[in-house]
Amino acid sequence: MSATPTSPRARSGTAIALLIAVSFAVVALFVVAWFPSRERSAARAALQHKVDTQASLIAYTIAPAIDFDDLAMVDEVLSGASRDQDFVAVQVFDVSGTEIRARGQARASEQVVVAEVPVRTVDREVGSLRLTMSEARILEENRTQLLAALAIALTIAALGLLVALLVARQVQRVASLTEENARVVAAKERAEVRSRFMALLSHEIRTPLNGVLGIADVLAQRPLDPESSSLARSILRAGQSLLELINDVLDVAKLEAGRVEIERESFDAEAVAVGVVETLTSSAFAKGLVLLLDVRPSVPSRSIGDRHRLQQVLTNLVGNALKFTERGHVLVRLDAPRAGRLAVAVIDTGIGISPDKRASVFEAFSQADASTTRRYGGTGLGLTICRDLVRLMGGELALASDVGKGTTFSFEIEAPADGDTAEPAPTPSRGTAWVITEHEALFDTLARQLAIVGVEAVRASAKASDAPSGPAPSGPAPSGPAPSGPVPEIVLVDALRGPVEAEEAAFLSNSVRPARLVALTTGLAPHGLEACRAERLALPTSRAALADVVLGRSEPEPRAGTDLRTLRAGVRVLAADDDPLNRLVLQLFLERLGAKVEIVDDGAQVLARLERGGPFDALMIDGEMPVLDGFEAVRRLREKERGEGRRRLPVLMISAHAAKDVWPRASEAGADAYLAKPVTQATLVASLETHVPDLVETREPETATPSTPVSKSDRHAIHDSFVRSSGETLAALGGAAQKGDWPAVKAHAHKLKGSCLLCGATRAAEQAALVERAAAAADASVPSPTILEAVLELEVAVHEAHDGLAPPP
């Protein structure tokens, strides 16, 4: 970008150039005007001196001749003098002034130098002499000098002009670069400030939202009447949407500020894809869609890249695909077409995107159609984030779409293989497997994956009417012979979209009777083949897991269902959070998981509690707390454990900040794991399962008992306690406010805020926080109408909470 002509820096550059040009012009003028003039003056003075000297010499020479009246001698001397190159005329006068001899004559226009000297003998004056010489020679020399000076001046002027132009151009360039630099710096600063603001804002929003989501989660799991249950789920959904928006906005801000860095670490791309697809399988199942994963053999087992960012992009693209697909499937394909590159494609059979809308879908806050937002939800930021993240990973997000048929988002990123990339040895043939499915994409995917382990997939139907003596081809099988031979050892049956019909199950069980019957299921519903003693394979799964099942190397594990995991009986957890609502949520979750929980307010209390003994199995601690924060508390705990040779207590650090920002500090302090807010029962148990597996056990589905909600009497007791304590605090606060005792008002308001948060009285808590802030800012011990009105409003809000939160009798 170039500087505008009117910019101050550009103007100053022009001024400097002009100054240089003028300076050179002055020097040139000086050279022209002064130098020849000085030379001419000097030459004229020299000529005058010469004329004076020669006149004196002639006078001296002719003095005796005049005294003796020897005019011939005078003529001879004058003749000699007339041979001088500058000579014009010489006149000799007697004492009376009469010219007695003369030679030469000056022209009127001629510039001459004249010398008049007396002619003296030793004792008297005998006459006078006037010698005239021409300046013609001097003028001629001077003219030459003038021309030389002019040439020099012109050269100087030209040089000056050149220098001025160069300087002007350079100054303008510097000005332009400086301005561009300033713009870039300013833009970066703005982006940085915005990013910081967004991060702060999102944190401030996420903290209370965490509480809302936690409470809604608890509510949604309680046995409520249908209307209340629906309302609780609505709160949960709305809260999750809000959280998604906040996270997206934060990501966009970070990307714009250039604050997103791509990690380069070893990771398993297939595991990332499996994880993403597993997470979204329930959404697909709920819409009647099939979510498929096709990992090509070329994909290395370990790659170098950013696992989290790939996961983020995949989650977004698959989530989007599910959102815009009403029937059919969504297929995630991983391939490594070239060394060092990982190709990813997310293919759906959804509504598609018209050509004129394709460019705009990558723009922030843009969806293909404004009505799309209303119908499908979403922030319109997802694809912008994906595009930018893919670029950071060395790729470009591409879009291909056919309206009404589907859309493919694809990209290739830099992901060099970590370790041996040699092609696997050819697998020996291990026979045939029938795949009973009507879903072509599922069959294709399975066929490719089975081929890797040497098993040939043959598509078949389980309808008795199609094949009286056994399964028969259903539609054009893409490869392999028709299943006309003996029944293979293994038959895979598609139960992804729901249980296999009883008729089919009976046919498979009674007529086909394979050695191994495997139900392909999402793991989210019965597969209908339970009575046939079918094995179960939860899809999508990794290539290795599929191979294990098909080759009979292992029994597939049921998909980790959060409803089946719980804490070992008698597990004792110490938890610390300064936020009462978070404490409540933590306590509820942990108790529902069967833990015995003790909760304290800050890190100092954690240390004090641990000092008193009472063995705990784990510590869950918030990072940011007053008095002593979680990081310092864990650091001190670890020091003490080392010093006293005590058992290392597993520590999970909880924070609303991103893992990237918190984990280094938490890890350095000695935490074993990090748990991001909002904490849910599922994330809580998953984190414990990962980091303290001894504490977690999986119940058998048939023995799993429903969680016990907080009892009615407990809820009444909590409410009564809230009414009592908040009433007392309000009375004390009111008294202090009327006396203008602001420190006391602040302390009471803070306490009240905690009580209100604990019981979910959000508005009252906000009002208490407002009073707390106002009291902290008050500096005079006189009643302030503003604070008193805020106190009055707080009283009303707390009493409203007393009514609103009262449990049903």
Add this chain to the structure above:
Amino acid sequence: MTRVLVIDDDATALEVIRAVLGGAGLVVFTSASPIGATHTIRAERIDCVVCDLEMPAMRGEAFAKLFRKTRLFDRVKLVLVSAAPESDLLAVEQSGVADAVLHKSQLAARLVPLLRRLMAGSRP
């Protein structure tokens, strides 16, 4: 029996109103400030609040607005009293923040009939 809470920072005014209302057989509670009034209204099952409009620490109008905003006091009547010029009171009355606005000079003569009328209107 109608239960009335009187809020006024002027002790004399409180006594006067207490005497007027008590003499008419109403149950009277008093407070020098709106602070704490919420608790009293709920705890004492107050039917009507008579509040001074102009108190140095807090304008009664702020209390009145809050009073109207919350559903806690849906069944409680509010009368604002003041010694301010009647033209000022007219503006407050027209704003609708209170069920009635009364000049302090008319307390003795009009407050009790006013309260009886309001309470009669509030009961089916």
